[in-house]
Amino acid sequence: MNVCAQCIKNKDIWTELFQDAEAGECDFDKSHGSRYPIISIDEAAFIFDEVFRSKYGLGSSEFSGLDSRDKPYFEQHGEPLNFCVQGFMECDDKVADVLIENAPDEDPRDGGEPFYDQSYNYEELEHRKAREDAAAEDWLDLVYYTPHPTHSFEMDVRDTRSRMQAMEAEDPFLCRLLFIHQVGALERFLSSTFRRLIDADKSAKRKFVTSTDQLSAKNIKLIEVMRDEHLVENKIANFLHSFSFHHLVKVDNMYLKTFEFSIFPNPETDINIFKNIIDLRHDCVHRNGHNKDTGELNVIFRNDLSSFTEEIERLANHVHDLAHKHLKSLETPSSNETDFKPSETPL
Numbered sequence: 001m002n003v004c005a006q007c008i009k010n011k012d013i014w015t016e017l018f019q020d021a022e023a024g025e026c027d028f029d030k031s032h033g034s035r036y037p038i039i040s041i042d043e044a045a046f047i048f049d050e051v052f053r054s055k056y057g058l059g060s061s062e063f064s065g066l067d068s069r070d071k072p073y074f075e076q077h078g079e080p081l082n083f084c085v086q087g088f089m090e091c092d093d094k095v096a097d098v099l100i101e102n103a104p105d106e107d108p109r110d111g112g113e114p115f116y117d118q119s120y121n122y123e124e125l126e127h128r129k130a131r132e133d134a135a136a137e138d139w140l141d142l143v144y145y146t147p148h149p150t151h152s153f154e155m156d157v158r159d160t161r162s163r164m165q166a167m168e169a170e171d172p173f174l175c176r177l178l179f180i181h182q183v184g185a186l187e188r189f190l191s192s193t194f195r196r197l198i199d200a201d202k203s204a205k206r207k208f209v210t211s212t213d214q215l216s217a218k219n220i221k222l223i224e225v226m227r228d229e230h231l232v233e234n235k236i237a238n239f240l241h242s243f244s245f246h247h248l249v250k251v252d253n254m255y256l257k258t259f260e261f262s263i264f265p266n267p268e269t270d271i272n273i274f275k276n277i278i279d280l281r282h283d284c285v286h287r288n289g290h291n292k293d294t295g296e297l298n299v300i301f302r303n304d305l306s307s308f309t310e311e312i313e314r315l316a317n318h319v320h321d322l323a324h325k326h327l328k329s330l331e332t333p334s335s336n337e338t339d340f341k342p343s344e345t346p347l
């Protein structure tokens, strides 16, 4: 079978296909007759293959949502292979099909992955790269942007839940990792909420410094103060950065002394519930899930992870509500001893 120069119009590839060709009978369109240069479909497919592969690839897949059975489904970017070839070669669908069929492809029987598959979408590599670069930039923006502590905590909870739902079967290994992630999210939430509150409430910041031995017992020389005007703020920041916010009883103490509320919704029962969660986190982080005393492996199933996540979310919601109330109380003029301006950091 021969294809003629009237059947394929892409200028970039045209010369390579037809520059040395002689006119002859076109097998694809009778109306082209034998006026135009022709090339055998095998040769054309060989040249097509080389150029097409350098410019097109499989469309990338993107997570697009959960179906009715909570399974994730993906959508592929790009267009069906035949469309791409028609657009690229500027030919009709019949010529495109024959080019695809005759293009040299890895033979799956030899263990190679076929490049051409009419059931997938393909897209220009340049487009794909531009899209992926843009997505990477969005992601970086997300990383550098500091969202509200509650918002970022909620995102972490959502991540945990969507991965839990996407699990095809019980996967205690992944559950263990997600559990660590979830406790980490709580730590971060407690630490950034604390930070936000003392920055908004100067009298609370003083209470915090007074009630924290490592800060109140500091002896500072005058010359140090003269050298560094941010000395006090830096000492506070260093202390908070090095403080482990998973010591929930200590954190509770800190919140109580500074803001006069407990981080536990029901301190009597919650202290034990969260002690178990934190002990388990220690087993996971330091002993790959093995119990500190017995050496036994703590297996975390989806149900366990789901109830741990609920408990953690319950504590965070409680802290969020009280933190919000605390900030609101600063806005009323009757609250003395504060330099907080409501417009600065609304929670």
Ligand SMILES: [Zn+2]
Pocket (backbone or CB within 6 Å): 003, 004, 005, 006, 007, 026, 027, 028, 029, 032
């Ligand atoms: Zn033709």
